[in-house]
Amino acid sequence: MTMLNSRRDFLAATVSGLALGRSAIARADGRAPWKLPEKGEVKRIDVVRIKMHDGIRLCGRLWLPAHAETKPAPVVLEYIPYRTRDAYSAADDYWGETLASHGIGFARIDIRGSGDSEGLLHDEYLASEQDDAAQIIAWLAAQPWSNGSVGMRGISWGGFSTLQTAMLNPPALKAIMPMACSDRRYTDDAHYIGGCLGLTNFKWGANFKAVMAGPPDPAIAGPDWKRMWQERLEASPPIIARWTEHQHEDAYWRHGSLRFDYAAVKCPTYVVGGWADAYVHSVPRLLEGLTCPRKALVGPWGHTYPWLGGPGPALDWAFEEIRWWSQWLRGEDTGIMEEPMLRFYRPTATAAQSAPGEMSGEWAAEATWPSQHIRPRTLYLTDKGLSPGAGPASTRRHQSHNAVGLKTPEWVPFGQEEMPGDQRADDALSITYDLAPLEADMDLLGVPTVRLRVAADKPVAQVAVRLCKVMPDGTSWRLAYGLLNLTHRDGHDAPRRLIPGKPVEVEISLGFVAQRLKAGERLRLAISEGLWPLAWPSPDSPTLTLEPGGSTLTLPIRVSPPIEPAMPIRIVPIAPDKGDVVVTTIDEDGRLSVSGVWPDKPRTCANGTQLSGYGPNTVARITRGDPNSGIWSGERVSRYRRDGWNCELHIAFEVRSTSATFDIVETIKAFDNSAPVFSREAKRSIKRSLV
Numbered sequence: 001m002t003m004l005n006s007r008r009d010f011l012a013a014t015v016s017g018l019a020l021g022r023s024a025i026a027r028a029d030g031r032a033p034w035k036l037p038e039k040g041e042v043k044r045i046d047v048v049r050i051k052m053h054d055g056i057r058l059c060g061r062l063w064l065p066a067h068a069e070t071k072p073a074p075v076v077l078e079y080i081p082y083r084t085r086d087a088y089s090a091a092d093d094y095w096g097e098t099l100a101s102h103g104i105g106f107a108r109i110d111i112r113g114s115g116d117s118e119g120l121l122h123d124e125y126l127a128s129e130q131d132d133a134a135q136i137i138a139w140l141a142a143q144p145w146s147n148g149s150v151g152m153r154g155i156s157w158g159g160f161s162t163l164q165t166a167m168l169n170p171p172a173l174k175a176i177m178p179m180a181c182s183d184r185r186y187t188d189d190a191h192y193i194g195g196c197l198g199l200t201n202f203k204w205g206a207n208f209k210a211v212m213a214g215p216p217d218p219a220i221a222g223p224d225w226k227r228m229w230q231e232r233l234e235a236s237p238p239i240i241a242r243w244t245e246h247q248h249e250d251a252y253w254r255h256g257s258l259r260f261d262y263a264a265v266k267c268p269t270y271v272v273g274g275w276a277d278a279y280v281h282s283v284p285r286l287l288e289g290l291t292c293p294r295k296a297l298v299g300p301w302g303h304t305y306p307w308l309g310g311p312g313p314a315l316d317w318a319f320e321e322i323r324w325w326s327q328w329l330r331g332e333d334t335g336i337m338e339e340p341m342l343r344f345y346r347p348t349a350t351a352a353q354s355a356p357g358e359m360s361g362e363w364a365a366e367a368t369w370p371s372q373h374i375r376p377r378t379l380y381l382t383d384k385g386l387s388p389g390a391g392p393a394s395t396r397r398h399q400s401h402n403a404v405g406l407k408t409p410e411w412v413p414f415g416q417e418e419m420p421g422d423q424r425a426d427d428a429l430s431i432t433y434d435l436a437p438l439e440a441d442m443d444l445l446g447v448p449t450v451r452l453r454v455a456a457d458k459p460v461a462q463v464a465v466r467l468c469k470v471m472p473d474g475t476s477w478r479l480a481y482g483l484l485n486l487t488h489r490d491g492h493d494a495p496r497r498l499i500p501g502k503p504v505e506v507e508i509s510l511g512f513v514a515q516r517l518k519a520g521e522r523l524r525l526a527i528s529e530g531l532w533p534l535a536w537p538s539p540d541s542p543t544l545t546l547e548p549g550g551s552t553l554t555l556p557i558r559v560s561p562p563i564e565p566a567m568p569i570r571i572v573p574i575a576p577d578k579g580d581v582v583v584t585t586i587d588e589d590g591r592l593s594v595s596g597v598w599p600d601k602p603r604t605c606a607n608g609t610q611l612s613g614y615g616p617n618t619v620a621r622i623t624r625g626d627p628n629s630g631i632w633s634g635e636r637v638s639r640y641r642r643d644g645w646n647c648e649l650h651i652a653f654e655v656r657s658t659s660a661t662f663d664i665v666e667t668i669k670a671f672d673n674s675a676p677v678f679s680r681e682a683k684r685s686i687k688r689s690l691v
Helices: 009-010 088-099 128-141 157-166 200-212 219-233 241-245 279-290 317-329 424-428
Strands: 043-051 057-066 074-082 103-112 147-153 173-179 269-274 292-297 342-347 361-366 376-384 386-388 396-399 430-435 442-446 449-457 462-470 478-486 505-511 513-517 522-528 543-546 552-558 582-587 591-595 609-625 626-642 646-658 661-672 676-688
Touching: 043 088, 043 128, 057 074, 057 088, 074 088, 074 128, 074 157, 074 317, 074 582, 088 317, 103 128, 128 147, 128 157, 128 386, 147 157, 147 317, 157 173, 173 317, 200 241, 200 609, 200 626, 200 646, 219 676, 241 646, 241 661, 241 676, 269 279, 279 292, 342 442, 342 676, 386 430, 386 513, 424 462, 424 522, 449 462, 462 505, 462 513, 478 505, 478 513, 609 646
Parallel strands: 074 103, 074 147, 147 173, 173 269, 269 292, 292 342, 342 513
Antiparallel strands: 043 057, 057 103, 342 361, 376 386, 376 552, 396 543, 430 522, 442 513, 442 552, 449 505, 449 543, 449 552, 462 478, 462 522, 582 591, 591 609, 609 626, 626 646, 646 661, 661 676
16 A cells, blocks of 8 residues: 655655546536647756845746747746755656646745755744745746746645745735645644644654755755755754644644634635545635635545555546646636535545555545535444433543554554554453444544543543444444543643543544445444554543543534536556555563664665665654653654765654653764764753643
């Protein structure tokens, strides 16, 4: 299964062999179909420098239709920190050639302080980054080859950057396509999960430090490259500690979070997500919150592009993108806005359940979102399980022992072994409520919610809720889940201690989900104190008590039409691939260890640069029943080599805790031709603030 083969493949986004498979789409009203423009010649400019107001020059590459100097063309911007000349060159070359050959320019610019751009990169999603993007858009619109219309696209960081730039409303920005990103940084961007500190905060921190400290290319920067690299190394902050300092949803996280001002985005927006990706939960919020022309598509894939599409099936996405940009940047009536607002893949199995093959299911659509076809159904947590009506419910207790979650090891899975597997072992350690086997098929589409009346015997506690599909053979597959730091019950910006023994009422969102459950299958709700190693455990091993009465599960039941609208985008099957990451779990003598290893996969880029390295290779350790025995550690190595240019970065982290602090060590080492040129170790002890 290819969620992506590895994080390096995410940056490389290898696209060999892709081709446009469709030239026209029939219209529902019988009018002549919009046709894909004839393919033309492309002019590629390998070094573009754009001067910002403060004198810093941003560097990138540009692909233009050959006719643009006499017949100006629109241009699409992708603005990310992932090195357009080497690490991301394959994807950039593909999209540059594809868009420009069909009359749409493509600009790929490295963010300030990354790749070959001047300046320094201090953190994610800075205001200066968004201001730079607005200046780039103005520069692109003002060029003699431009028709003045600019679009913006991107996945992950690029999706965030796209949404955040659109919030500034640059006059020339006419449409956007954000993919695999979120409108709310605190809750849905790797660092915190329901107010609980996530393992991905540290893994992504190691990757991001390698991005911030990467060397510029001497072929572009010239002899000044060593000075630029040294400045980047010196300026590289202890970024993991910084993120860990902001344990609540404060101004730091609200910056760049569209969730708090949907009206800020006014240009047409096409949102793309995947069911196997943690970022999918923003899709319904964006469709509901935005008022501009908008569309969304959710496929079966993980944190990847629709045309790569693992676990599959994938899509011939280039045609859809060209349609979108032609509609809004060239003023052509492509028919794309006459189609349903939301297209989605309706699975009949989870990604892990289908592995190593494609996720089983079919494409479906909703004309609008929120949909008129969703009927909420409330089930009660009773002594008989999940019941359609209220009934007797006994008090039930769950003692935290830090062992629930081994079957859910990763927030953003990049391979089959990181996917949430058969949940039976975790279910056995949880409080569970089962629904009777279904007598008929049932479709879920939307956000299930759980209301609990719960008490804890400590002032800080977590509650984790997993919604699973139990098959007739007894296997249990996670459909959705939610995690909540109970001190955040009044909001992530207003934590409040629990009073030991006093029940509180909480509502937990389980995230956006779609699934067709078959007759004979049943639903299970599993409740535990925490999920390890997904999130750092509560400080003092609390015991949860579920109080009788009032606890419910509300399901979004879709009343599906007998015939779904036709899928206009060509479906592309992909070969099974389990991915590169190797996850090893050891559980012996009360000691737990989960390790993830990414093998070194050297590759040579089109410009001759050899990229190699590994990681972040991580190990999470803990002793059952002792939350402060936990240790998370990881290492990332990146190498850049070409014709005497030989740079290497070693990034590492380790985090431990007491009941009062998080103790973090971050190290960075750099080598030039194997000689050490920089080394720094940063140690921080950060107060736990109800986390």
